Amino acid sequence: MNATCQLLVDLFKFTDQTFPKDNDTIVDETSVSLSIESENTIQCPLLPQAPTETDTTVYWSILTDKDNKFGIIFAKFANGDTMLVQEYAATHGPEGNNGLYIERFKRRDERYCCHVFEQGNDLRTACIDVTWLAVATEKRPTILDCDSAGESCEVKIEPHQDCLQLGCSINEVYPKPTLNWSYTNCKERPTFFSTSSSTENPKNRTIEVFNVQSKVYLVGLQPSFDDCSLVCTAHGEAIPDEMKPASVSITRLTETTTSQIVTSTRTCPVCNCSVWRGLFSLAMFFLVVFVLTAVLLICPKSRKFLQNHSETFRWYLEQCAEPKTEKSWRDIEHVPLEDRVCLENRGSDDVEITDANFIWNYEGQLLTEPALEIGNESGFQAITDVIGIQDGGMVVIDSKGLHRFTVEYHYRFIDLYEALGNRGHTCVAHFTDDKLLFGLQWGRVVIFDIVNEQVGNFASVYPVKDKTVQLASIVVSSLGYVFASDENGKTISVFDHEGVCLKRLDTPSIQPGSLALHVRKEALSFFVTSGEVVRKYHMYGEKKQTKINHSIHFDINKERLESKEFKPGYISVQEDKLLVVNHLDSPELLQILQLNINEGKFLHSIIARSPGIRGVKFISGDRILLYSGDSVHVFEKNDAKQ
Secondary structure, three states: OOHHHHHHHHHHHOHHHHOOOOHHHEEEEEEEEEOOOOOOEEEOOOOOOOOOOOOEEEEEEEEOOOOOOEEEEEEEOOOOOEEEOHHHOOOEEEEOOOEEEEOOOOOOEEEEEEEEEEOOOOOEEEEEEEEEOOOOOOOOOEEOOOOOOOOEEEEEEOOOOOEEEEEEEEEEEOOOOEEEEEEEOOOOOOEEEEEEEEEEEEOOOOOEEEEEEEEEEEEOOOHHHOOOEEEEEEEOOOOOOOOOOEEEEEEEOOOOOOOOOOOOOOOOOOOOOOHHHHHHHHHHHHHHHHHHHHHHHHOHHHHHHHHHHHHHOOOHHHOOOOOOOOOOHHHOOOOOOOOOOOEEOOOOOOOEEEOOOEEEEEEEEEOOHHHHHOOOOOOOOOOOEEEEOOOOOEEEEOOOOEEEEOOOOOEEEEOHHHHHOOOOEEEEEEOOOOEEEEEEHHHEEEEEEOOOOEEEEEEEOOOOOOOOOOEEEEEEOOOOOEEEEEOOOOEEEEEOOOOOEEEEEEOOOOOOOOEEEEEEOOEEEEEEEEOOEEEEEEEEOOHHHOEEEEEEEEOOOHHHOOOOOOOEEEEEEEOOEEEEEEEOOOOOEEEEEEEEOOOOOEEEEEEEEOOOOOEEEEEOOOEEEEEOOOOEEEEEEEEEOO
16 A cells, blocks of 8 residues: 555544534535536535646545534545545545536435645635435426316316316426416406425435425306416426416306316315205205295394394305305405494503604504403403504404404404414415415415405415425515515515515525515615614516615614614614614513614614513504503604604
């Protein structure tokens, strides 16, 4: 054995003493995504690729999953001699001057390091995190059981059918993609919900890929939905930008063509639309109408009873086999019989806003309607969110459900958790009219219709590598864009008003939290908080050409703070001011900072005080809501102080 080989043996022998034990000796770290089929070579960032005459020894290693230590792959000496470790000889080897090629991998995420020994210098190490991407083998998702395998197809439904199930799939993809449903050419927004499933498909010994299937269930198909199209789009890191979606158009047959053309055999998930059930439902409907009419004619005194309890009767008109000719009671907003004002001024000794420039009048405390009869309770329990509605109203969400207040403080309760099921939400935002966007677990975003108490899919935020999505904030701009921040993945996703993902901004240096938007002459900027940081970004371009640039980093003047550290919470934009909530050390106090929206210059500061205060929200009309776990207080801005 020559001297070079003996040196290598000695080097391997004393690996535990020479390999880095921590990150102190790592001078460079990078991340790449590679395809094992086309791009499977990495270069050492510390050395040039071209041959050079230096007294340098380089060896490559891999972080093993057994004991989380570095395992040597091979070593290359200055004289050109190379020695491979038998364990990796069949799958790895030297490439070029200082590179490493990988023929087969064991894990999707692997960490490789090159270690450089130079005469007269200390050991230097550079590490590269490699994510292996499989190739998407299909050009587009496939609509299941469709007449055509191309980009679009058609599904025919019966004249009185008002429910439909569709399926979409994509196969042999890694990382696991997400299938999203959207709609086009619809006169009204269809009511639907979807489910998804995935299976692993070992294509060969190197690439483990996924087969993903998503089903969408449409209910309440009115005639206005005829010629409406459902679009299935695949999203994910392995999905190329040029991949086209698959769409299916819905065509309703006429009475004369029903017996001549084979129609869809798909059924609703909860009902089988058969002719016999339809006839039975129709007969029961007329029977109920006849009985109610007879009771009204014979017993006029029972009208009040029927008015008070009619909502508990079962309306067979809602069966899916019959066309809906009238709105059911769930389609009509529940208006209280008496417009009672659910705002009372019970005193504000412990609640106040301190402002050197303006006077803030205490309007009162929000109460649930049942709590109006109780002198010392608000009716709320464990409040989690308080948001403003575009019309000046507000929504309070607690452990009981959703409490809706109009601008006149009229009240309505909605059993939110019955609508959402067991899907706990992490954030919420006002969308349009009487609709809210809820961010759920695993990155799902759904639309909740307050009037009809219905939930529909909107979009999904895709995970980064193997990190579970944790939605921190959702905001909606007046231009129709929806922004969602993922704390774990350190990303901000941008969607259009139909839930199509336009852009995903990676923020590796910060963990994005609360978001705020500013629109001026159709120019959009957004702000994001993280730890002690507030950043501003500019967004420009249209649809898929959308670009996002980091504009400015707001340096908060510590002398303006009422605490030692800056702890930003909820942020909002009003006119040309950025309002940032700073959490103080006292559990009864919050500071509201007003900053210039362009460069972040400090403008003003006010202090909000309330026992157990959790946050403040800014409502249209210069109103501020102070809320704790069981109370919500309303303040309105008055004249400037003299």
